[in-house]
Amino acid sequence: MMFSFKRRKKHLEPARSSFDLSAFVSPTSNYAQPDWAKISAYQQQTDEDPVQFWNAVAHAWTQRVASDTHKTLQSENFLLVYPKTVSKPGMLLDYSEATRQRILRRLPGIALDEGHGIWVIFVFDNADLYDQYQEAAYGRASAIPSSGLFVNDGYGHFLFPYLDQGFSEGVVAHELTHALMSHLPQAPLWVHEGVAVNMEHDLAGSAPLEYDKFRQSQWTKATIKKLFNGKAFQDVKLSEHAYLTARLLVMSLVKLDYNRFTGFVQEARQEDGGFAAARKWFDVDLSEMADHLAHS
Ligand SMILES: [Zn+2]
Numbered sequence: 001m002m003f004s005f006k007r008r009k010k011h012l013e014p015a016r017s018s019f020d021l022s023a024f025v026s027p028t029s030n031y032a033q034p035d036w037a038k039i040s041a042y043q044q045q046t047d048e049d050p051v052q053f054w055n056a057v058a059h060a061w062t063q064r065v066a067s068d069t070h071k072t073l074q075s076e077n078f079l080l081v082y083p084k085t086v087s088k089p090g091m092l093l094d095y096s097e098a099t100r101q102r103i104l105r106r107l108p109g110i111a112l113d114e115g116h117g118i119w120v121i122f123v124f125d126n127a128d129l130y131d132q133y134q135e136a137a138y139g140r141a142s143a144i145p146s147s148g149l150f151v152n153d154g155y156g157h158f159l160f161p162y163l164d165q166g167f168s169e170g171v172v173a174h175e176l177t178h179a180l181m182s183h184l185p186q187a188p189l190w191v192h193e194g195v196a197v198n199m200e201h202d203l204a205g206s207a208p209l210e211y212d213k214f215r216q217s218q219w220t221k222a223t224i225k226k227l228f229n230g231k232a233f234q235d236v237k238l239s240e241h242a243y244l245t246a247r248l249l250v251m252s253l254v255k256l257d258y259n260r261f262t263g264f265v266q267e268a269r270q271e272d273g274g275f276a277a278a279r280k281w282f283d284v285d286l287s288e289m290a291d292h293l294a295h296s
Contacts, residue, residue: 019056021064030067031136036154058118058155065122065133079118083125083162091165096121096172102203103173103180109262110195111180119179120157123168130161144236147171150178152185170206173199187265188274189230190242194250195265197243210244217241218294224287228273248293249286256282 024039026032034057043053058079062072066081073080075093077100082089096119103111124130134140138151148160148171158175162168177196181187201207219227219241226232232242253261264281268274278286 019053019060021057021060025064029136030064031133033137033154034061054155055118058120061155062120062122069125069129070123074118077113077119078121080121080123082123085125086123086162088165092121092123092168092172095165095169096176099169099173099176099203100180103177103199106199106202107177107180107195109259110184110265111177112183113180119176120155121172122157122159124159124161127161130159133159144234144239148175150175150182152179152182156182166204166206170200170204173204173206184265186270187268188228188270189233190227190246191250191265191268191274193233193243194246194248197247198250198254201247207247209247214241214244214248215294219245219290224290227290228275228286230270245290245293249290252289252293253278253282 021034024035024042039057043050046053059072062079062081066072070081070083071089073082073089073093075097078093078096080089080093080096082092086092100113104113122133124133134149138153147167148158150156150158156179158179160168160171160175174196177199178192181192181195184192197207201209217240223232223238226235226238227242227245232238235242250261253264260281264274264277267280268277273286275286278284278289
């Protein structure tokens with residue numbers, strides 16, 4: 001799952017230096033989002049190296065969110081906040097590093113991490129904290145329960161509640177795909193979700209493809225619009241079918257021709273649900289294609 005599209009402000013490298021976050025955060029909540037616009041404006045006025053600056057900000061921010069209950073650990077590309085109950089956080093970082101490389105390899109022309117440094121991952125001890133964080137940080141929880149979330153607003157980061165290593169790997173594969181596709185904010189949500197669920201399945205072995213469930217549900221003229229404008233993904237009744245259909249559409253297009261699929265993804269637009277790009281690159285009507293999937 002994902003929401004909000006905005007490119008991350010700056011890129012990071014592992015570095016030193018500390019940053020006093022107190023002027024840029026709510027004093028009452030550790031989970032409140034720092035004022036990214038204000039920090040960005042402040043950064044423009046300093047002589048400090050931006051990489052070092054944002055690195056220090058990320059560390060101050062993650063320390064604050066971790067507070068007494070969570071710890072932090074860093075690898076080359078990831079800064080992890082994790083609960084003390086996780087005994088081997090290094091495994092999660094290793095998995096994230098390996099998965100980042102696999103996604104970049106498997107999605108040439110689509111996944112990109114150019115110039116990006118540290119990705120911030122928040123792993124919360126339980127679902128309650130995960131919900132609390134969403135309320136405090138974004139002023140709302142997701143309309144439907146989610147297993148993880150990628151947020152590309154201000155400083156890009158992703159979050160999920162901890163269950164076990166296996167669950168975490170599925171979420172990392174899914175959300176990291178979103179992260180590495182965050183340079184494509186104009187692409188429809190179904191394209192992002194379709195690619196992310198397929199990566200989750202291929203790399204982590206989660207998200208089994210439930211054809212039977214898929215065939216039990218049908219799109220109508222009214223509901224299929226919500227698939228292509230993205231609203232179905234936040235609709236309790238439609239979301240499961242939306243994820244499945246998005247995934248099958250992406251699989252079908254990739255199967256037709258991966259190179260054309262990359263052209264499609266670059267040019268697909270939210271405004272028309274990707275219809276024009278699908279006609280141009282594949283000469284297909286997406287509605288008919290979705291309909292065909294249900295009867296094949
Ligand atoms: Zn997603």
